[in-house]
Amino acid sequence: MVAGSAASAREILVKVIPRNAQGTVSGKLTVARVDDSSVRRDVPLYSGEATIDIPSDSEWTIKLDANGWWAEPQIISAAGAMAKVVLPAFQTGVVRSRFTVAANSSMPKIARLVVETPPDPKTPPEIPRHTTFECPVDDTGAWSCRIPATALDVAVVVDGFIPVYRWDLKADPARDTILSEISLRRGASLVAWLDRESAKSLTGLAKARLLRGVSSDPSITGERLAAPVAEATFGKRGGVQLAGIPPGVYLLEVTAEGFAPSRTYPVEILDQREAVLRHPIQLEPPLTLRLTIDPPADPNGAPWSIELRRNGDFGRRTDATPITVRRLENEPGVFEVRDQSPGRFTIEVADARQQFRVNRRIEITSAIDAQQTISIPLVRVHGSVTFGDEPIAARLFFGRRDGADRMIVDANREGSFAALLPRTGTWPVDIAFTGDEVTTNMEVVIADDDREIAIDIPDIEVTGTVFDASGERAAHADVDLMTKGDLIGPVGTRTNSDGTFRFRGVPAGNATLSARDRWTGEESQFVSVPVAEGVANHVELHIESQRKLAGVVTSLGAPVAGASVSAFPILEGGSTQVRATSDMIGKFELRIPVSTRRVLVNIRAPGRVLQSYEVAADDKPVVFDLAAQGGTVRVLYPTDSWPVILRRDGVLIPSIDLEQWAYEQGRPNSEAGSLVVPNLAPGMYEACLLASSKCVQRVVTANSVVEIDLR
Template sequence: MTILVQSGGAPISPDALRIVASPASIPGEGLPDSQGATPDPETGAAILRLRRGLVWQFAASGPGIWSERELLLLDAERAEARLTVYPRTRARFRLGPTAAAPLPASLRARVESPPGSPRVALTSISCPLAERVVTCELPATPVDLVVEVPGHASLYFHGIVPPASEGLDLGVRELHPGGSVVGRIVDAGGRPIDRASVRLSPERSGSALTREFVAAFRAAPEVRSGPRGFFQFVRLAPGDYRLDATSERQGSAARSGIEVLDGAEQALPSPLALAPPQNVELQVTPARTPGGARWGVELMRFDAAGSLQHLRQIEADDGGVARTGELTVGRYVAAVLDDEGQALGGLDLEVPGPPLVDVVLDLVEIVGSIRLGDEPIAAELAFGGWTGLPIARFSADEAGQFAGVVPRPGVWRVDVRAPEVGVERRLEGVRVDRQVGSEPSRVEIELPGTLVAGRVIDEQGRPAPATMLTAFQLPEGAFFPAEVDDEGRFRMRGVGPGTLRIEASGVLRDGRPADADPLRIELAEDSRFEHLELVLRGKRTLRGRVVDGAGSAVVRASVELAAFRSDGFPLSVFLDDTLTGPQGEFELSLSAEAAQGIVTTRGGGTTLRARRVALAGDATLQLAAERAGGELRLALAAPLDLRDRSAPLPVVFQDGVLLFTGLLVSWANERGVSPGQEAILIVPDLAPGEIAACLLTSAAERAVLEFAPASFAPGPECERGYLASGGVLELDLR
């Protein structure tokens, strides 16, 4: 490994430097000693021989030297890394009184680059605290300093310029115990807005409006954004909050679903962008519902957590025009409702955006029938899925007949529910073709006469009725639940040919969470499995901690785990997830069979990072997370639609470890980057490392990904590149 050293200030002789590489904590591994080397006087390069597969932290040391710190995972062929060093100086400030618990002997702090200044890699440092005076060693260059005080709001010092020859006195800073919220206000072009009015209000969802909660809110008055658009609310009680920001010239914006924990800081993952409120007109065609009534429109808005929240419902006029009323900046969904409340149409809205939007419903009348084997059945059907948009629901009678309209011709996902005969099924690829003339389209749904039945028991053979049982089918890629009765029995009919995976989870009689080793069976058209057994076993607890490169706890980071057996078979098609606590700690329930896994961490001021971990035994995971990352841009042939299983699927590997595509999209949305209708996937704040991006185009490839993700690896046809901290990597998958 070659480390290149460059000076960010006055010239520094390489003879005065020593480059040190220290291993970060890796679960289940004995750690090697730190390695050191002196840079070559002519090239400024230091060569270190380091063990691969570990996370290493690099820094330079020397008299009067301040060095960046880089955290790198050496899982791929890396030739070199770069470090910038500066003359070292100090900044001091005094803390005001506090009624909270005693403070530690040192405080963690972050050193960041101010806008428009030379880049300093985001670095965590330790600032000694003695007699209420905090001293931080800093580079002699313009920086931002953020000092974290346990149980209190962080202290922000923007644009300080410590002189190289002497220290800088930053005065006295008051301490504010409790929770806090920080963020930035920008205009629609991303430029910071000074002196915007920012208000905080409690939300009822997820929070009881206790006296303490309301009192803490009333104690948090309106604040004004600073020159960089920065704002901070302090002394907040735990609960859910909503932000409203306004500016006379730039307009307004709001963000809801902001959760504050006791004594923790909640930083908005993306700036709050202001724009004047906008009225949007939706022109629905045809102007009337199939029943001759006016269309309804339900407006929903994405909150800070990416969840859809109901905003209001409006009615279109006789000409099919629905007026939304004033909408602030944000992302919305508009669902077009018929006279029975079915969402026959839907679209995403961005504000600011076009003031007039056309919603064209290409209605197709259909008649159809549904059969189970040779017999018609009464059933409920949902074209688009029970939770889809759009959705058209039908009720088939005892003769299996149904009729109505769907909002477009083409291929549909159809959910079928007939509990009387044990059918809970999702069908992919049901085609609706428009007929010539006025004849309705005919849709025939034939479910095979397959039977999958059995029972769920505990290790003593006793029935386990309080069980959630889920089936996952390939090649359709359908999920559907199955009912478990009081005797632990389950029964599924009409499941199509292919591979069926059955998972069960529940609670044992002693209250412990439990799950069963998944079953995998192969079904033909007439298969009958009548005596299957799933045995619930108590889960164990996986504990761990997430820290940054300097060892500081990462609070409110999301930790997601995909667990596998020793043979690589996934123990669930779902990710287990949790948030880290005040000390960076986390707990996850782990299947007794889990031997290995992929763990991703994101948020809490850190980037998105995936890593493989060993899960055998009772080891506690210590996960290192980077504070600074880069941006990945994937050029696609068409906009990404994860709901369309026939569409090519981009897959990304980070230092050889699979990053699940749904997680990438979720992370991008959290950071305020929505794919929308653009044929590009932008993933911000991705941890640095070797990136491989591939395109899956066949059902067989998707099956390998879904049933054996632990063994999935990038092939020679994948696009590759290195994503540097603060850099942008563009890969073309078209």
């Protein structure tokens, strides 16, 4: 009898059953009351069995105390219906090793071996996850402990150090199992598991790579940031640890032969902590993309050519190397792409002459949407080109010379042309005069009910001279001219050997010009001039020397690597955007004109937020501490009123940064009249229509969703 009287007692039979060895377990059971552990007794085992009498309405813990054996403690209840309890027991073996620590660290006194299994297993493991065995450590770092002699994945855990994993460890009950020396180090780590079916299906090694959440950047810093932060191979039962990771937000990529790459994002790593993925990673078979181009042939009846590139996980840039695409000879217009994983892609479809080109973005999430039809409407248009009221031969680039959608059309000597375009509506057009280096651009509108276009190039010119930072005439400097802000984009030329330049065919209105030294990157301020027929304009552009604006990007006090930093020096007439990427310790440098006094800075940090600042341009490094979490803003506006002006706490967020961030967050501005931007830093947001004075303000907090209606 453990406690109480015989009348109130309940008899329970406990059988200890060996699981990994033959024979009978000898020893005793220690029985203790759950609500008062001081009430306890030892009950001997006879032939692996013991009978325990416990009072009614009580709960008791039973533990096995048998030399060379271990069993998971169990709780029994007198109130339940149980009269018999089975206690699975495992024969044990001794595991030994030795720790080493850095010179500035003291040797620990205790270590723990913690059993690890995949989270959310389909069937419970024999030895529960996180079962812990304590291991004393002596002054030399030697340690040992006794664990069940069955195959286990274990973490060697020492407080203040990164856990060290030993996959598929099996102690030998007959002799000590000696592990290699373990060097303890401080820092952060990540543990992930494959789901059971994926682990069983592997025919080779599965590999894990941890990548920074950064946009593609061709700079040296970008290349360093794109390199894996940590790499490791999964164990036999599907576990992996990546250690020595700086704090930050990352993407986990898992690859294995016969499976599509798996990507998990975001994965947040905190300093001096181990992160564990909540759910096992499920590997899927690779996808075969089937792309059908409609119509199946280009405007000249020849087969289309297509180029497919995977979009970066954190930016608009695409992979430099195109994906191999196979044209199906017996199915016109059909292309097949094998061994792909879900993701976002850019498809370029071009005719055989490379004069008709369209780009489309698609997102593939599963085998269901891996078959896609790319429809390319062919709209017939015709028209004429005149220069100063005289017909002129010219080459027209509908969509601009370097546009994603671009059609090259030649007008003959009479100025006449005919073309096929993929849509009606407004088109920016670059115009190159045949036999002349002069280029201009303008917008043309193609109506649904009127396919005739008259392109009238005004006989207006703008001339000027560029001076370098030393005051000398700048030969071969780049000069840009814009007549409608950034809606069409600039047209460019270069200065002659005497520093002069000339633009012809400039549309009437206001023209904004700037110059840039091709060798130093130094730029002039923007200069705006009125442009009209019969008005002579000669503009002087003075290139300025530059100086450094240094900064550090942090969040929650920790450096943020790989943040995209864009800045506009606040200068009269405007300025050119400059960009940088924060390095491994969050630092960046920008080059700005020496006359700059204040700078508009926008920072996009994957896994964090888009946050805007206006700062003084001085010699002191600026710390930009980003909010850890943001909210979502949905702006509704009249479809003919883009772009919308958005400010946070009175600081402008340029539309180019807004659109880029929305795209990087998986919310491209594809719906006319609506812009959805997730993960904007908390603050007071004001949205305004550029074409009117209408503005609406809303407060954004962390994890909030705010709608700003400008209609």
